[in-house]
Amino acid sequence: MSDCPPTLMPMAEVATSLSIGEVAERTGLSVHALRFYEREGLFVNPVRRKAGGNRMYAVDDVEWLRLCVVLRASGMPLPSIRRYAELVRDGGGNEKERLELLLEHQERVHAQIGELNRSLDLITHKVAVYEDVLDTGVQHVCEISGG
Amino acid sequence: MSDCPPTLMPMAEVATSLSIGEVAERTGLSVHALRFYEREGLFVNPVRRKAGGNRMYAVDDVEWLRLCVVLRASGMPLPSIRRYAELVRDGGGNEKERLELLLEHQERVHAQIGELNRSLDLITHKVAVYEDVLDTGVQHVCEISGG
DNA sequence: GTAGGAACTAGACCCGGCTCTAGATCAAGC
DNA sequence: GCTTGATCTAGAGCCGGGTCTAGTTCCTAC
Numbered sequence: 001m002s003d004c005p006p007t008l009m010p011m012a013e014v015a016t017s018l019s020i021g022e023v024a025e026r027t028g029l030s031v032h033a034l035r036f037y038e039r040e041g042l043f044v045n046p047v048r049r050k051a052g053g054n055r056m057y058a059v060d061d062v063e064w065l066r067l068c069v070v071l072r073a074s075g076m077p078l079p080s081i082r083r084y085a086e087l088v089r090d091g092g093g094n095e096k097e098r099l100e101l102l103l104e105h106q107e108r109v110h111a112q113i114g115e116l117n118r119s120l121d122l123i124t125h126k127v128a129v130y131e132d133v134l135d136t137g138v139q140h141v142c143e144i145s146g147g
Numbered sequence: 148m149s150d151c152p153p154t155l156m157p158m159a160e161v162a163t164s165l166s167i168g169e170v171a172e173r174t175g176l177s178v179h180a181l182r183f184y185e186r187e188g189l190f191v192n193p194v195r196r197k198a199g200g201n202r203m204y205a206v207d208d209v210e211w212l213r214l215c216v217v218l219r220a221s222g223m224p225l226p227s228i229r230r231y232a233e234l235v236r237d238g239g240g241n242e243k244e245r246l247e248l249l250l251e252h253q254e255r256v257h258a259q260i261g262e263l264n265r266s267l268d269l270i271t272h273k274v275a276v277y278e279d280v281l282d283t284g285v286q287h288v289c290e291i292s293g294g
Numbered sequence: 295g296t297a298g299g300a301a302c303t304a305g306a307c308c309c310g311g312c313t314c315t316a317g318a319t320c321a322a323g324c
Numbered sequence: 325g326c327t328t329g330a331t332c333t334a335g336a337g338c339c340g341g342g343t344c345t346a347g348t349t350c351c352t353a354c
Contacts, residue, residue: 021300031301032343040341044294052350054301067269067294074266078341088294098294099277106270113263116256119221122214123253130246139239147191147214147235147245168330178331179313187311199320201331225311 017048017056027065034065042068042081044088074109164195164203174212181212189215189228191235221256 024031034055038047044064048056064085071081084101087094133139171178181202185194191211195203211232218228231248234241279285 019300020302030343033341035302036342052301053303054350064294070266070269072341074263074270084294095277095280099274099281102270102274102277106267106274109263109267109270113260113267116221116260116263119217120253120256120260122217123221123249123256127246127249127253130242130249133242134246147211147231166330167332177313180311182332183312199331200333201320219311 016059017050018059018062020055020057023057023062023065026062027069029065029069037065037068040078040082042078042085044085071105074105075112076105080105163206164197165206165209167202167204170204170209170212173209174216176212176216184212184215187225187229189225189232191232218252221252222259223252227252 018026020031020034023029024034027034029037037043038055043061045058045061047061048058050056068081071084072078080101084098087098087101165173167178167181170176171181174181176184184190185202190208192205192208194208195205197203215228218231219225227248231245234245234248
């Protein structure tokens with residue numbers, strides 16, 4: 001996602017702006033969630049409005065939101081995402097802090113995967129036991145007593 | 148955890164019963180959580196009381212709770228754990244259903260790990276980019292604009 | 295001109311999973 | 325007798341992360 005393309009920018013795609021519904025569709029977030037995220041300060045750029053007041057999003061916003069979705073999916077809490085957004089908003093010079101934030105999260109995700117794998121081992125073990133019980137009809141007393 | 152030991156049971160450990168505080172300590176759950184789990188029907192055996200009304204847990208309860216902790220840690224919702232507890236409570240004959248429950252959860256955990264790994268890839272990529280920025284001082288325009 | 299659909303706002307609500315409170319009881323030790 | 329500490333109950337509260345409602349405004353198309 002978001003690897004540098006050889007061409008700098010597609011032409012003729014100037015001033016493309018998207019409605020909240022379109023953004024919802026492209027990011028998988030609900031329109032409710034988009035407004036909620038805005039209130040929560042998760043956007044890097046202030047959301048612009050058309051005459052009439054409807055929100056007007058840029059393609060960059062979608063990219064940013066996709067990143068947010070990934071961060072959320074990996075359990076980053078909204079306040080941390082907000083912090084990250086603030087850093088990006090503030091522009092260059094704070095890359096060290098951004099990196100720290102990411103490293104912290106990376107570690108948490110790592111730990112979470114580790115824990116899930118350990119849980120999975122146990123579950124898989126139990127699955128095997130039950131498959132055995134069902135295959136052979138033999139009950140392993142100490143397993144059954146433990147569920 | 149809970150592999151069949153060669154010896155059937157430690158002797159002299161008859162009638163060992165544990166207070167709610169001891170169980171909390173051994174399972175990592177709070178006393179509040181233990182009472183809450185009980186209300187929620189997550190126990191296989193009805194919790195017995197001493198004269199005076201204090202809860203009295205058996206070593207088996209601790210084993211069961213440790214399983215619950217693992218299931219929770221891997222994201223199994225309380226209603227599913229309750230269902231599993233019911234099946235175990237009802238005794239033999241429903242192993243197929245227990246297996247199904249476990250398989251379902253196993254798959255979800257699997258999926259979750261997959262998603263986390265994908266997220267981790269992206270995060271790791273971003274980390275690398277920022278490390279590079281900080282090392283070389285060169286900014287990768289399209290990365291920065293995306294946070 | 296009017297119907298439909300999408301958007302707007304502020305704020306209430308929901309859900310899961312605990313956590314905590316208040317007030318009472320009990321047992322042990324000083 | 326009194327304190328301390330663990331426990332009890334029922335029920336309220338909290339937190340995160342949205343979701344939904346109500347009432348309105350706006351644009352487009354018929």
